[in-house]
Amino acid sequence: MTFLRVILVLFLVQNTVAQSISGKVVDEKSKPIEAVNVYFDGTTIGTLTDKNGNFTLNFGAKLNSILVISCLGYNSEYITNFKPNEFLNIKLNMSVNVLREVVVQRDGFPREQKMEVFKKQFLGTTKHGKSTVIENEEDIYFAYDANTKVLEAFADNPLRIINNSLGYKINYQLVKFDCKLYPWTTKPKAVRNCYYAGLTRFESISNLAKIKKKRNAVYDGSRLHFFRSVAANNWKNDGFRLFIKSWEVNPAAFFAVKDTLDFKKITVTTNKYQPAIVKILAEFDLFRKGDQSKIIFETDTFFVDKLGNNSHSDKIYFSGSMSEQKVGDMLPMDYGIN
Template sequence: MNKILILILFPLFVFSQNIKGKITDANQQPIEGASVYLDGTTIGTVSDADGLFEITSKSKFNTLLIVKFMGYEDIYVSNPYEKSFFTFVLVPKQNEIETVLVVKDGFTRKQKLQLFREQFLGVTKYGKACKILNEDAIDFNYDLETFTFTASCPEPIKVENPLLGYVIDFDLQDFYVKFNFKTIKSINAIQSLFLGTVKYTETKIDEKIIKNRNDVYFGSAVDFFKGIIDNSWSEKKFILYEGRFPVLANDYFKVLKKDDLYEVTVTSTNKVSFSIGGIKKTNFYADFNLLYRKKRQSRVIFKTETFFVDSSGNNSHKDQIVFGGDIGQQKAGNTLPLDFEPEILEKEVEKDK
């Protein structure tokens, strides 16, 4: 007997959001087959023979609308919902000859690939299970003066994530890992960052994958921000600590609904400098510890006083909100689409009672 019972935990808006438009070249000729999608989601389509497209989402997301077509410059729209109909004119890419400067830094490509996988995909079981399908396209550089490792790729990095049932196309815009001395081991990294746009394509869905997706979602950064705007703090979820002492989250996060977004203002009474990798920092607004389900420990540092969160838990200012501990270990291999809706299996409900 199949005991799977699916429950939607977080209801979305009851109306759909339609994004329509037409894509042409400079001669007003329609372009067929251009990819149009919402960044960080599975929501997208391709333009038809008349250059027309239409995508529908159940909710408004705080993300970009992206248009891509081989041989043409990409288009990014910061507010996909600002118009009822878009007209995009694609511009051909300029032919650029890339110059690759080979500098002897003492590290092999195998070592660099290992560091990249660890810092991009992560070292969790989900990150380790991922496979980069076009590794040969990725270029690496190690600056011996600043001990900074960087990576770039002229095409989207294609990642197969079998445990979560997705293929990810990640357009890497920035990636670096910083050290205090010449080394290429992740354990010695003092700071790392990767930014870019991403498209998710679902490849498989079954009970095991649903369980894995739930495991990744609950206790993640998205779940944390969702808890802030929903005010859903409890011992079975996140407990907020300032230093070693548990505190009331409502005293530190002020949430104001603004149209389709939530404006969050964060405060703290603990205005002291902190240290990451031996480097002291003072330009921050708040520093908290988090405990999820009494066992998973994280740290979150806000270098911005105000940020925005959409109804799905996606936050702005990603480069100014830094996580350590459990959440800090969750990299690209632990990510889910913004349109992911957590489901729960019946046996998980019984376990949680």
């Protein structure tokens, strides 16, 4: 079991029928650990170990995700390959707590402004993003390089995020946050680009009808909706329209879908409208119900599973409407999946 680095590709556990998995979590002295989080990343599928360190986790067919075992005071474990219905014996090692010295950087960039940049880029600026709260902001610390204009954020403990607007509590283990600012200012709006990644566990804290309505509205036209639509070749029914420059094109001519075991393999036909930018293989505009987004591919092949996970999230970029949805508008990957 090894730590998974920044690119969190979720195509590792392959199952074909409804399954369950059981196990026991112990410490370095083989003593059981109670209240350990055991969950599939990005989903609501999770549980806690009992007083004997035991757990049982039920999950649906064809789930492809990283199994995370996490507990405060211990190094997390990530299981990427196991047989369905097997019993897992998991040992957690105690983490080394390093007291970080708080250094006041004389960079003209106060912590309050850094936090403002972080929350706008991480939680988002939509109505849901603005109302979402990080309960333990004090666990977030920053590093800013005045030469490269890059702001980094770190957190030793999982972020406890409450999204009352969509009715979710999110446990977010921040893996990476890099934000490139424009050179002439450190104002929160002056962000050139930003990238973050992490591991998430969702818990529903409300199932009121009005909350469900909000969730449906967020899903409608989201990136999750888009990738499921691409995999199902359901562009028209889902209302997505594809354009190259100002010309509407047939998605089937540019996105070939092939079944491969539990995944859909998507092959993108490249178009050379950005010859000066070598990495870009294809670029399209997306329209849906008046919303416009741009999608850029640095890969011509990717895979999508039943949940809508795509295998190359680090090489597929969005701008426009879809890029505005951050953690404050994030839904679990198993949303709407029976």
